[in-house]
Structure formats: C-alpha cells, structure tokens
Amino acid sequence: MANPNKKKIVLPVAPDTEAHGPVKHLYSKKVKLPYGVPGHNLTEMEREVSIDEPPALPINEKLNVLGKRTKRVDAIYKVTGAAKYTADIQLPGMLFGKFLRSPHPHAIIKSLDVSAARRYPGVRAVHVLLMEPGGSVERDSGHDAPAETYNMDQLPRLRYVGQPIAAVAAESQYIANEAVKLIKVEYETKPFVLELDKARKKGAPIVFEEVIEDGGNEGDVGVKAADEQKGNLRGPTTGSFLGGPRGDVEKGFAEADFVLEKEYRTQVQTHCCLETHGVVADWQPDLLTVYASTQNTAGVRDDLAELFGLPKSKVRVITEYMGGGFGSKFGAGHFGVMATMLSKKAGRPVKLMLDREEEHLSAGNRPNSHQMLKMGFRNDGKITAIDLTSYGTAGVGLGAGVGRVAQDMYECPNFRTAQYDVFTHAGPGAAFRAPGNVQGVFALEQMIDEAAERLGMDPVKYRDLIDKHEVRKIQRMKGAEAFGWKYKKPGSDPGPIKRGFGMAQGHWTRFINLNSSATVRINKDGSVAIMSSVQDIGTGTKTILAQVVAEELGLMAEDITVKIGDTLYPDGPGSGGSVTAGSITPAVRNAAYKAKMELLGQVAGAWDVELSDLDMKNGEVFSKTDSSKKMSFGEATKKMRTNQVMATASRPDDYGGFEIGNGIGYGRLGSVQFAEVLVDTETGFIKVERVVAAHSCGRPLNPLQVESQINGGVIMGIGYALYEDRILDLNTGYQVNANLEQYKLPYSKEIPQIETVLIEHYGAFSSTDASGIGEPANIPTAGAIANAVYNAIGVRLYELPLTPQKVLAALGVS
C-alpha cells in the first residue's frame, strides 16, 4: 500500500525513460518559432512538430492578450469574500473531526481505549490509525463492531510530537475537541534525538530500527536507496538526474591557486500556509467527494482510490480555491485518509482541517542543513574543484539534500558531492519552494563572493567570468543596472548603522509534467469554458489559462470561464516544481486551437468558403480575403450545428525533445537578485531596504502576476534569511513556536522596496513557450542578503537565520 504522506509528483526527479520514448507523429510540419531574448539575441528556431500543433506564436509584443498585464480573473471573488476555500465548505449534516496526536517524540503506546470518546454525546465516529507514521492506512475496516481498546502490538510506534494517533468526528468542533481528549492512552516513552549533529553520533537513539523502503521524494537530492541506511544516516547521494561526480576533485584542488573551505548551516523552516492542510470528505455509496486544500487534485484522488480500493472514476476531488501550499500540499495526507475513513464510518460528510499548531508539527517543513563546501580557484578566477558534503534532517521524513546548484551553476571540471539524510524524532519534512536549491545557494553564493574578494573582482563581473548561462548574464546586467550596482568595500561605512550591497543567483530545472490535459468547450451562445483538474494555488493559473484561450480565439481573458481544480475534468499536473505554467498552457492552447478549427470548419460550411480563409480576432470571425464576410464571435457560434464544440489536448513532448527522459526540459530557469541592507552594529538588527530581482520564465504570460510571484519569493526569502526558525524544546521534543506570533515571519513593516526585472526569453519549447516562476523567485534571496550583510559589516555569517544575536556574536559584541 502506498504511504499517503509520501508527496507525489513534486519533482519528476526520476524520469521514466524506459516507459515512454518520444511520441511519434504520422504527419509533421516545420514551424519557425521565436528564439532568444528580444533586444539581445532574438532569432528564429525551426522545429519539426506534429501537424496538429497550432501555428507559432510571435513574441509578446505582437500579441493581444498574452504578455499583457491582465487582472486576475478570480480576484473579484477574493476581495469580496465570495471565494470558497476548503475551510469554508459547509455541507448538510457535516461532522467535524479532530486528531489525537502524540505528546511524545518517541514512545510506544501500551494501551489505548477509545470507549469514553465514543460514548461522548455528539460523537459519531472514532478511528484509530494502525500503521506507522504517515501510513494512516485503513486497517480496521470491516470491523463491524469496532474495537474499544487496542493492545500495543497493533499500534504504531510514535516518532514525533504531533504524530497522528486517532481522531473523532462529532456534531461540532467543540465536541470533537473535547471528545478526542477522552481517548485514554498509556505511553511508554523512549529515548529520542532531535538535533542533526547528535543524531549522527554513535549511540544516538535510533529513529527507525527497520530500513525504510519508501524512497520519499519530498526534497531534492539527498534521498538514497534503502540499503544505504545506517543508524539514523541515509545515503550519501552522490549525484542527481543531471549526472554524478565528474573529473578528479583531488587533482582539481592540486591545480588550484587557492582553496576555500567553509561550513554553512541552515535552519528548519515551516510553510505557514494561511489555509491549513485539510479536507472535507463525503463518502457516498456511489461517489467519494473530497474537497481538499491541495496542490494536486489528481494526486489526492489517486491516493484515496488506491487506499480505499475505489476506481478512480468514483473519487472526485475538488479544489476551487486554496490558501497556499508552497510545496507542502501533495497527496491525500493523514488528514485526508482519516476524514475519508471517518466519513465512511459515520455515513456523513466530515470536515477535518488541521489547527495552526498541528500545521507546524505535522504538515511539513524545509529540512535544515549542515554543508561543508570546499572549492578550488585559480588566480584567473576559474573554478578547479567543488566538493560538497551535506547533512540535513527532514525529521522522520526524507529529502534533506541541498540541491544541484553546486553541481550545475558554474563551470567546473571536477565535482563531487555526498548528501546525507539524517533521521530525527521530529515532524516530517516536505517539499518547500525550491527544495534543496535554496539551502545550496546560501552556501555556494557566499563562497563565490569570498573568491571574488580574494581575486579583487567585483562579484557581478566575477560571475560574468565563470557563469556561462546566457540568460543569467542578461539578468545580471539588467539587474545591476536597475539596482545601480556599485561595488563597495566591505564594512566601510562609518558609524554604527552600516549599509551593504550584495547579490546572488540561482537556477531551477525546467520540469514538465506530461500528464497535463485540458478541455476547451465553445458553446452555441458564444460562451467558452476551460476544464482541467489542474488547480490554482494562488499563482494565477486560472488567469493565464483564460489568457491563452482568449488569445487563440480572439477574445478577452474575462470572456473565458475557467473551471479547474476538479478531477471530473481531464487530469492536469500537480502544482509543484514550478511545472504548472510550462505543462498545462500548451495543452490548453492546443485544445483551444482544435476547438477553434472545429468551429471555423462549421462556419466555413455555412458561408461556403475555405476553412483556411477564416480566422478570429478582436471578438470577430472573418474571411481573410472577403471583407464582407465577418461576424462577431457570438454570431459565429450560432452557426454551430451542435450545441457545443469541444476539444481535449495533452501536453506534447517539448519541441526539440527533452534533455533527460520525459519531463526534464533543456535550459535552466535562471534568477539573479540584488539586496541592499542596513545593519545596526549596536543592536545586531538587519533591515532589508531594497531588492532587485531579475528573472525569466520563458514567455511571461501575465507580467502582473509574474511580479506578484517574484515579490512572494523574495519576501519568503527574507523570512528565511532573517526570521524564521522552527525551535524544538530539547527536553520534550515539542515545537515551542508552533504558532504565528513566535514563529517569526515578515509582516508589512519588514517589506523592502522590491523591483522586478523580467527578461522575456524564448526557447521554442512548446506552443506557449511558458515556464514557471514560483521557485526560481525564492532561490537566491537568502544568499543575496547574506552577501549584503557581509558587505555592510565586513564579517561573514555562516548560519541562518541571520539574527541580531548572531550578528553581534560575529562582531565580537557581547
């Protein structure tokens, strides 16, 4: 049975090369597509594509809707409170669920008695998990007379504070909250280990005696086959889908004129989605309907279908609006499985939303890291060797690697990495906005700056020398210009408050999810709808889909109805790995094109003209040769023979094929950010004053929304750099700041002036040539701030978050 806590389709890190080769076409055609960056190196690229592909789109400047700042189509529902999120769903007869969770970081349940909870007035169902953490698998199904008490052989070991044990469903949330406390549990506590360094030591309490078969792919790099699990250590992983070690690192160091060797540490960060994880599950004999706050409706459906032995056609998952996920909301989750179980038992819908504390404890986090980075440099700036060892803990989960930036961002013939996962008795990690790479950049980009200083070079110019990425070069240039970049001598300000400038860069692989399909439906009354299970997690997916169809049909975005986030429609991709825009928009455009051709064919018949003579633009259908033949889109649709024309399309292979297997596209999404900070050397406080963020995401579909995404990435990066830190009480294993007032986040007063620089970059990859931006926007921020802080005070900080205490310690102030 699958583990429902396993986050699925976060990153297609294991491309399935054997299973599918590139798709073959009976008929193909050649199209010329824009290629490169307008104003720099724009040319055309000829690609051979399927005959079914729509014509090439010109660059944004020549389009009507795409590339234009377009209002979010659902903003009106958000600003008026009409948008219904999972947390807002109220169904007739709905019950409320509440979990009982482990109060101990490591314990055995000696006995468990639910009888008092079951008898509590208003309680309608109780369910006890009989599987290991996360494996909330239906094991006591078929208990017609469910057990009242359980013995220790039946119950899973508890491995973190907050691990779900059981739950009740009751007539109100108050009743559920009270009843769950009546579950009697006798615990036998065991020794536990919370700290990364201690968990690695000999004699540390072991988190998993057994080898964990589950690969776990929450993070990025750092998960290794089960046979490499020793004690709490798992790994090392020595490569990624981009390859393994290369060259000879020792030889590289021998050839270096100087070698830098440093240790860096990053903290555990929690996602803090405003809407907590949760579902409303409604088990009916003919259909299980689940409203879920998820980044992947199709994934939740697949999990529940598998776990409950239902055909996928009998599970419907709906996510109309969702209040943030940032990587943590994939799969049915223990709450999804539990709510479904309770609904099945009670015969009524059950709402089970985590509370804020549960959210921190059990719903995922960005693992911490301890990175040992060693790099060799020649006096001409060339990097001769990179050696990176890392340890990180995702608690009872896996995926605490530090990504691929060291492997892939700069030219270097000799590279080696060893990335270890370390198990601890803490809540499981989950994918978190550019997993791995955010941690990796904090180390790598500080070391690159150190080398630049050693070489007496400006950090921007030094990167121009060692970074061969074309687009990033333009980003550095444009970003530096917007920022007014001028190298300043570190720590050179007089007075106690010092200003500093810094920059850092990152990259993200172009992931494509080929399982991305959509239907476009044109109705006789002239209305148009898009349907797909893909969800809008706040990034603006609904709006860009409307824009894509509007562009194709010569309409405006607001003319299009977007029905997404429902598994009754064709499967869309999960929204993680920044795959959504690049995966679903070509499918939607291709479906719109097919539907358009169908409609035009019917109009051509009615007008008795050639199909090739017709086109659509500015709300009209017209003949290209006879200007008398013209009518509005709405009139044209009245000519349809049937009440609607509909077409479904799926994401084709990248034009020109994939770099690796299916789903990893050529080209990296580069990003460069510049930061200006003020550091008060008397109090240690750091204030970020200004950030310039230079990014590219292929063809930007809606610059207004891209800007918002970049702002969001930067602000989250500021939180990571300066404030956020999950703090566990070492005596109890309990998170002391499992709330939103002591877990520090950036609020309005911490927001700097943010300027975005958007580079249009055409790669001729698909019929929209769009890519995602969510993750790239978050990658370089903490690195840029760290470099700026160094520039301000002349002392480097190697550990996140950069708190006043650490600043003062680094300055030797006590």
Next chain:
Amino acid sequence: MKNDSKERSPEKKKQGVSRRAFLRGAGMTTAGTVALASGMLSFKPAEPAPAKTALMGPGETEVSLTVNGQQRTLWIEPRTTLADALREHLHLTGTKVVCDRGSCSACTVWVDGTPVNSCMTLAVDVDGREVTTVEGLAKDGELHPVQEAFIEHDASMCGFCTPGMVMSCAGLLERNPNPSLDDVKLATSGNLCRCGTYPKVFDATLAAAKKMK
C-alpha cells in the same frame, strides 16, 4: 502539557490560561497590533463590553447584532467567537480564521466601524453592535475603492489573507483619507500574507486613497 487535568476546558489545556476567559476581561482587541520585533501582542480594547449581569452558559444564549446592515439574532454558546458566529452560524465565510489567537488579522471585521480581530472577540460582546464583514463592504453592487484597487493592482494571490487585508486597508481609509506608505504599513502590520502580496497591497491602498478624493 497535552494530557493534563481533566476538569479544565480544552482551551485551558492548550494554552495554560483560558484564552476565552482572558478575552472577556480584555474586551475586544484592535487588529493590526502584532509587533514582530517584540513578538508581543498588545491589546487595545475598543469600547468596554456591555455589562452582562446575568450568568451565561454553558448552554446557548441569545445575541442580536447588525451584520452588514441586517439585524441578526443568534442562539450561540457564550464561548463562540465573533469569527465563528459569522462563519459557522451566519455562513459568512469571507472572514477567515488562520491563527485563531490574534496574530494574523485574517479575521479582521469592523465593529462599529473599527477593525477588530474577530477571533479574539466573543460574539456575546458585540451584542447590539454593528458588524461589517468583507461581504458587506460593497455598497449597492459597487465595490469599495480598496476592493477595486486590489483587483487592479493584483493585491490578492491565494486570497486567504485578502479579506482581512481589505478590511484593514479600507478601515484605514475610513479614518485617514490621505495615508502615507508608512500609514498603510502600520494599518496592515498585523496582517500576515504568506504569498507576499504586501507591495501590491500598499500600492492598491495608496491608489484607492487617491481615487476616493
């Protein structure tokens, strides 16, 4: 901590002190008062709560209030917060509950025109008073200028913080038609947005202020 004495209410168990009891003493709290630097909640009581002489609870008690211009009478348990009364009893789910303890302002509504955190306000304490929620901000089918500007400037992303943001920003413009950027920051200083809409919230609010002139 989690499994201590049975006689205490669930709220007491969770936080050591009874938050709801404390609320009653503190009266209502003004939204937008969480200071990151100190991590402290500062409570600025609004009008003193109307004195209730009779003992209430634990059963349901009658509360009547005006919500978005409509007179509503509810039978609710005295421990019910205004947020829950609005969401669960009146099905006005525009108001969001995110932290349920005064640290995010997602639940901001106006009581007699003043923004308050509705999760920190007992419904019985607003008996006889006037409540405006995000659903009631538009008048006669016309959006409030702040709502218009939020749409125009893309100040909502996932949108979960948006109702609270809108109520804080519109509340600011009601009392200060000519705010500076710092005023907007202060008015939203308790509003958490994890998606990072802040820069656009600032732009939108300043633009709305201009328009309202």
